[in-house]
Amino acid sequence: MKIAIRYFTKSKKGNTEKLANVVSKALNLEALDVSRDLEEKADKLILINAMYAADIDKEVKEFLTRNRDKIGEVVNMNTSASGSSTWKAVKKTTDKLSIKLSDKEFHCAASWIFINKGLPTAENYRQAENFVLSL
Numbered sequence: 001m002k003i004a005i006r007y008f009t010k011s012k013k014g015n016t017e018k019l020a021n022v023v024s025k026a027l028n029l030e031a032l033d034v035s036r037d038l039e040e041k042a043d044k045l046i047l048i049n050a051m052y053a054a055d056i057d058k059e060v061k062e063f064l065t066r067n068r069d070k071i072g073e074v075v076n077m078n079t080s081a082s083g084s085s086t087w088k089a090v091k092k093t094t095d096k097l098s099i100k101l102s103d104k105e106f107h108c109a110a111s112w113i114f115i116n117k118g119l120p121t122a123e124n125y126r127q128a129e130n131f132v133l134s135l
C-alpha cells in the first residue's frame with residue numbers, strides 16, 4: 001500500500017509541521033508541504049492540517065483539487081485551538097471532488113497566540129504516532 005504525507009502549516013508556531021514530523025518519523029516516510037504535488041498515486045494520503053477561521057486553508061483545498069486523480073483515500077489529521085476537528089471542512093472539499101475521506105481521523109488541541117500553551121503535549125504526539133501506525 002502506497003502512503004503519502006502532506007501538511008500545511010500557517011502560524012509561526014508551526015504546530016502542523018511538528019505533527020507532520022512525528023508522523024513522518026513513525027512511518028519512516030517524508031512529509032512534504034502541500035505545495036508539493038503527488039508524484040504517483042497514493043492509496044492513502046495522510047493530510048495534516050489545522051483549523052483557520054473555522055475552515056481549512058485554501059492551499060489545502062487547492063492541493064486536493066490538483067491531485068484528486070492520484071488520491072485513493074484521505075486520512076485527516078489536524079490541530080486547532082478549540083480542539084475541534086477539521087474533518088467536516090475537509091469532507092466538504094473531498095465530497096465536491098469525489099475523493100474518499102476515511103472516517104478514521106486524529107485531532108487534538110494546540111496552542112494559538114496566548115492560549116493552550118504547551119499543547120499538543122508529548123502524550124498527544126504519542127497518540128498521533130499510534131494512530132498512524134494503526135492505519
Ligand SMILES: Cc1cc2nc3c(=O)[nH]c(=O)nc-3n(C[C@H](O)[C@H](O)[C@H](O)COP(=O)(O)O)c2cc1C
Pocket residue numbers: 008009010011012013014015016017050051052053054055079080081082083084110111112113
Ligand atoms: C489565522 C488563524 C486562524 C485560526 N482560527 C481558528 C479557529 O477558527 N478555530 C480554532 O479552533 N483554532 C483556530 N486557530 C488556531 C489553529 O488552528 C492552531 O493554532 C493550529 O495548531 C495552527 O497550526 P499551525 O501552527 O500549523 O499553523 C487559528 C490560527 C490562526 C493562525
